Amino acid sequence: MSLKAIASILGLSVTTVSRALNGYDDVSPETRKRVEAEAERRGYRPNAAARRLKTGRANAVGLVFPGRTSPISDCRFSEMLLALDQRLAQQEIDLLLLVDKPHDGPRTLTRLLRSRVLDALIVTHTAPQDERLLSLQQKNFSFITLGRSDLPQPYAWLDVDHQQGSRQAVEACLRQGLTRIAWLGSDENTTFVRDRRQGFLDAIAEGAPFDIVAIPPSRRAGYQQSLAWLAQDVPPEAIITDSSALAEGAALALQQAQRLSGPQAVRLYAWEGLPREAIIDAPVTAIRQASQRETGDQLADMVVRMLNGAPPEQLQLLRQPWLEPASL
Incomplete structure (x- = not known):
């Protein structure tokens, strides 16, 4: 099943189908859902090697989590990771987990950036003055944070009030x-x-x-x-x-x-x-706050938009918390 066949079935152009499957913002949500549903129904999978040659991307995103704590063992954090990985996989993007070692500073991230094995980073457990994020901004590398930091330039983030x-x-x-x-x-x-x-x-x-x-x-x-x-x-x-x-x-x-x-x-x-x-x-x-599955889905969507060129100012989402009264 090719893009041309999917386009013919849905009465769309090949360009529209391609942009829908790659998460571009100029495709309406309704059209994107139709394309994704048809591609899923017919088992369409893009050629990853061809995409890398065409786009120059590694089709991989790294998620940085702190080594000083154990967020992976937290069932809520694990739910977020699962949702994030599943949503990115729909776009043929791999998710790599990276341990942020204590006292290592930005050195590990610098090595990864030089290797060009990642298109972007997701940084969790942000600090008010976060040298990792400052380093990423200085190197003009794409990143989004789960949480916020005090940075001199705009950046992409997803957070709770x-x-x-x-x-x-x-x-x-x-x-x-x-x-x-x-x-x-x-x-x-x-x-x-x-x-x-x-x-x-x-x-x-x-x-x-x-x-x-x-x-x-x-x-x-x-x-x-x-x-x-x-x-x-x-x-x-x-x-x-x-x-x-x-x-x-x-x-x-x-x-x-x-x-x-x-x-x-x-x-x-x-x-x-x-x-x-x-x-x-x-x-x-x-x-x-929002469920961890919703967080993972929103984070993945923002990552895809970032990789497709959306500016940081359009990738900032502050969600509102609420009180759930005691049930006992």
Whole structure:
């Protein structure tokens, strides 16, 4: 099955079919869906070698994730990777996973760029001042970030309004008359950690928070810190966490202190709620964002548009979070 045959069946030009299958923006979504469906139905697969010779592309994109943590073992991160890989595969683009080693700086990325085995990079876990991204901009290499950074020039990014999500949690507490609100935050140097904390501070600016801590984002650390708070003469009325692991630790501490329910219950708010594999059920109000599958699909679409020449200013998407009330 050739492009010419698909074009004849659909009553389209070969050029339109080719541009639809390659993700160009000048093809309407309806036409693209028709072309993709017909190509899928007839088992059409473009010749990868011919495409490389024609376009000069490697037809490969690298995703950079930090070696200091284990995002691959996180089921949510894995869902995003699967959706991203599947959507890129539809465009005959390979996804390569690259470990960003601690203290290696941009050296690994520089070696990859010189080898010309990648057309673009996806960088996750961005820092406020990210030397990797600065290096990529200086080399004029295509990249998109999952998260944002403070860069001098426009760049492509997909992110969540982290400040808004934390503000919503604080405002929900204040509406319930809760004023002793504690922030249980991570100590990682990433932009989303900074922005989630800043949203909390902005929302509570008119009053004094109960306490703010920055600790390792682990269940143990969340448990120990929450126990320390509960041991005080006047404990917090609400705890807001910036990660699922910290939320589970806090929930375990509240359960042990019998503060999950009843008149002395401490309200618990958490970005993304409890982990799916959590060992405890607790009434947690989750700060939700788009599903990981949706994130992977959107990221893939933005990558394809970037490879087809869309400027960075057209590849910036800020999604809005929302509160999901506790179900228990």
